[in-house]
Amino acid sequence: MYEIKQEKKEDWWDVESLLDLSFAPGREALSSYRLRDGVLPVAKLCLVARDFDGIIGGSIRFWPVQIGCNKARALLLGPIAVHPTRQGEGVGGELIRSALTLAKKDGWTRIVLIGDEIYYNKFGFKKSNFLRFPPPTNPNRLLYLELKPDAFKDVNGEIQRSE
Numbered sequence: 001m002y003e004i005k006q007e008k009k010e011d012w013w014d015v016e017s018l019l020d021l022s023f024a025p026g027r028e029a030l031s032s033y034r035l036r037d038g039v040l041p042v043a044k045l046c047l048v049a050r051d052f053d054g055i056i057g058g059s060i061r062f063w064p065v066q067i068g069c070n071k072a073r074a075l076l077l078g079p080i081a082v083h084p085t086r087q088g089e090g091v092g093g094e095l096i097r098s099a100l101t102l103a104k105k106d107g108w109t110r111i112v113l114i115g116d117e118i119y120y121n122k123f124g125f126k127k128s129n130f131l132r133f134p135p136p137t138n139p140n141r142l143l144y145l146e147l148k149p150d151a152f153k154d155v156n157g158e159i160q161r162s163e
């Protein structure tokens with residue numbers, strides 16, 4: 001059983017260690033980090049799952065981004081990670097569903113991410129052929145979700161760092 005709470009300052013190092021464990025070395029060289037450089041995460045949507053002994057099981061973070069020449073506001077989901085010994089227990093799914101509910105409540109309408117469609121389509125994410133992510137990125141892994149119908153209508157082009 002897990003408790004999901006908003007990430008606090010004191011969670012930072014536990015989350016960073018979890019991310020180091022879950023991703024290949026040099027994760028900060030990934031193109032998604034260029035969209036995060038110098039931009040604050042969306043604090044309300046950064047969540048940590050801890051078991052009842054307080055041990056971290058998973059984390060999800062979000063950053064704001066903007067899309068296309070209209071600079072349409074969107075969220076970049078990630079990084080998300082679940083401790084290797086706790087994967088497959090539904091923690092990742094719970095983190096995503098909790099964050100999506102909060103995002104919707106806060107008026108966000110668009111989410112993008114880089115990931116495996118096979119995992120994220122159960123939360124409604126689809127492949128995008130109308131968005132571009134900073135290279136190097138496999139376009140097949142660029143996914144989007146509308147939290148409001150037609151939120152991506154007339155929104156296309158390059159995903160950029162939030163100004």
Ligand SMILES: CC(C)(COP(=O)(O)OP(=O)(O)OC[C@H]1O[C@@H](n2cnc3c(N)ncnc32)[C@H](O)[C@@H]1OP(=O)(O)O)[C@@H](O)C(=O)NCCC(=O)NCCS
Pocket residue numbers: 022023078080081082083086087088089090091092093094114115116118119
């Ligand atoms: C991806 C991740 C967050 C999923 O968390 P989780 O708690 O294991 O996920 P859940 O328990 O909610 O879901 C597990 C299911 O998703 C599947 N799944 C997990 N990762 C997957 C992937 N990359 N592609 C396809 N399916 C995947 C599992 O096989 C399992 O399927 P089942 O329910 O049919 O058995 C976790 O595996 C992880 O931290 N991976 C390493 C870091 C990473 O790759 N992060 C995502 C970057 S986009």
